[in-house]
Amino acid sequence: MATIYEVAAAAGVSPATVSRVFNGVPVSAEKAALVRAAAAELRFTPNRTARSLRRKNAEVIALVIPDIENPYFTSLARGVEDVAQAAGYSVVLCNTDEDPGKEAKYLDIAIAENMAGVILAEADGRADLSGLIARSRPIVAVDRRTLFELDSVVLDNRAAGVAAASTLVDAGYRRIACITGPAEIDTAEERAEGWRSIVARSATPHGSEDYLRYSSFRVDGGRDAMRALLALDPAPDAVVATNNLMGVGALQVLSEAGRVPPAFGVAVIGDLPFTTLTPDATTIVRLPARDMGTTAARMLIERINGDTEPARTVVLPHEVVAATAGAPAV
Amino acid sequence: MATIYEVAAAAGVSPATVSRVFNGVPVSAEKAALVRAAAAELRFTPNRTARSLRRKNAEVIALVIPDIENPYFTSLARGVEDVAQAAGYSVVLCNTDEDPGKEAKYLDIAIAENMAGVILAEADGRADLSGLIARSRPIVAVDRRTLFELDSVVLDNRAAGVAAASTLVDAGYRRIACITGPAEIDTAEERAEGWRSIVARSATPHGSEDYLRYSSFRVDGGRDAMRALLALDPAPDAVVATNNLMGVGALQVLSEAGRVPPAFGVAVIGDLPFTTLTPDATTIVRLPARDMGTTAARMLIERINGDTEPARTVVLPHEVVAATAGAPAV
DNA sequence: CCGCCTCCTGCAATCGATTTCAGCACTGTA
DNA sequence: TACAGTGCTGAAATCGATTGCAGGAGGCGG
Incomplete structure (x- = not known):
């Protein structure tokens, strides 16, 4: 690995000058050319470690x-x-x-x-x-x-939650549940809060908090929560999943239960990755x-x-x- | 940011000794303890850049x-x-x-x-x-x-291609196409070669090379290739997609055309990521x-x-x- | 023609840790 | 008592690039 010293020797200048050429500090055109030629010849690349140290x-x-x-x-x-x-x-x-x-x-x-x-x-x-x-x-x-x-x-996580939930309301669903991430993660709580603000207005038979499930932001988390929701009486007729992976998990469980959208309303915050069957019936709140x-x-x-x-x-x-x-x- | 010199001064030893303590070189228990105490006190972490340089x-x-x-x-x-x-x-x-x-x-x-x-x-x-x-x-x-x-x-890419194609043959499909990646990528070619070795045995009406499409290893590539295949006469009745994303693209197009598995046979090399609708009818060659x-x-x-x-x-x-x-x- | 200023240039110090080498203390043996 | 051997320890060089400082060359105005 050629160093700045070898380049300097080859070009007949000091190492300082070589450094300057590579750092845009003014150097006479003549010497700069010499340095560049020598550097190219020796396939010189400045050592980033030394640079970082300095x-x-x-x-x-x-x-x-x-x-x-x-x-x-x-x-x-x-x-x-x-x-x-x-x-x-x-x-x-x-x-x-x-x-x-x-x-x-x-x-x-x-x-x-x-x-x-x-x-x-x-x-x-x-x-x-x-x-x-x-x-x-x-x-x-x-x-x-x-x-x-x-x-x-x-x-705007709250707004995303509002958007997801209200789209389901507008589509005619009445018992809208929510699956969100760990309570200590802000985004999980804020998105759930958006959902809450919507369902609080529309009368639901169950206390709305029964319809809110905290889980992990993973596929398994979505699956577990969805299963638990389906076991409720009365079961919800729609769900907001507050991230993409939970949405996947929820859809998997619904699919296994034979309740694919629109029979069961689903809104997901975040893009469903690589969906093979274009799920027109699912609402997506796309995140950039x-x-x-x-x-x-x-x-x-x-x-x-x-x-x-x-x-x-x-x-x-x-x-x-x-x-x-x-x-x-x- | 505390340096090794400051730690040395605080512990009353030389920098070399501090270095040795942190590198498992034998040092008397007494001095080692002094150094560790001083290091903890000063919240010392060795500078990785300097270490890398040396x-x-x-x-x-x-x-x-x-x-x-x-x-x-x-x-x-x-x-x-x-x-x-x-x-x-x-x-x-x-x-x-x-x-x-x-x-x-x-x-x-x-x-x-x-x-x-x-x-x-x-x-x-x-x-x-x-x-x-x-x-x-x-x-x-x-x-x-x-x-x-x-x-x-x-x-073993060829074997993966063989496995994918022969599973479709065994399932009763007869006109099996293949969508693979750019010809200059070995894995694309080898997997296609596995497919080729299987379809060569089973008589297909079309020259088998018509049923082989090179595209990009992406969703779009899978879509484009699948559309082209469906336009053939006779169209294939099954397809091997040689990577996961092309598999997704192919399934999307098939779904849009109303020809989901098992009506149309599909084998994918690589896991379909995050599938929402468990596609029992699709063969997956899982890659570790x-x-x-x-x-x-x-x-x-x-x-x-x-x-x-x-x-x-x-x-x-x-x-x-x-x-x-x-x-x-x- | 002189002095000042500008512009390059090179010397040498520096960044922070590692490591060679030599020196020192101490042990055990002859 | 002397000597070889062992085990720590510190001084100093080193890794490769950057940069403050001082000096030299050349330009320009007076």
């Missing part, structure tokens, strides 16, 4: 997400990757599995590696970010807010996952480049794709 | 994959991440989008960052890995082979994506730790989940 700043950003196997976060990652790559940054993928311990470990690594910044979708909303903040490493919260006053890119990633990455890079404005919160819009069929007439 | 080896591995949004690669990534994390390595996610240019750029970065190793699912089978090899950076090829003699973790990731990561870490055995190739088994229903009687 600059105290690696061209790397950490993307900390709770579940890499969830297509929602995958799309988000894709967005981050696109922007980061274009700006010359690498992305370190940190999958926390919703485990605050793993998350903390990754945040420590971000510090130890002098990473330029962190994009964080928090596991439990209680992460200690003081270490990063003390070292003034920029952080952008994405999807979920944090305890700290930080840039964030989020959704990839946009969230690109937006967050752009904000982070601005911060890295020295932006010191007060923390901003960007709320991205969702889009409702209503089911084409309503509830069957009773 | 050791010429970062605790980071690059995972280079063509499509982060494909759940197959996501599972693989998950496997890699699990093993790497447990071994103290971070994973840098490199999404190449099947673009050899982006791939080359990422491989250069792996060199410039002194990354410990690379796990590579190649875009086009022509990557130039000589730079990494010259610097003796270990590489493990995964899913797809490379031009170089390297450790690899692959599938996550195992591939863990296996590759383990092999890579052995190499990083100095293993110098000749290159190994591990072939992981697939599993056939046959459709429960056969072809409708003619």
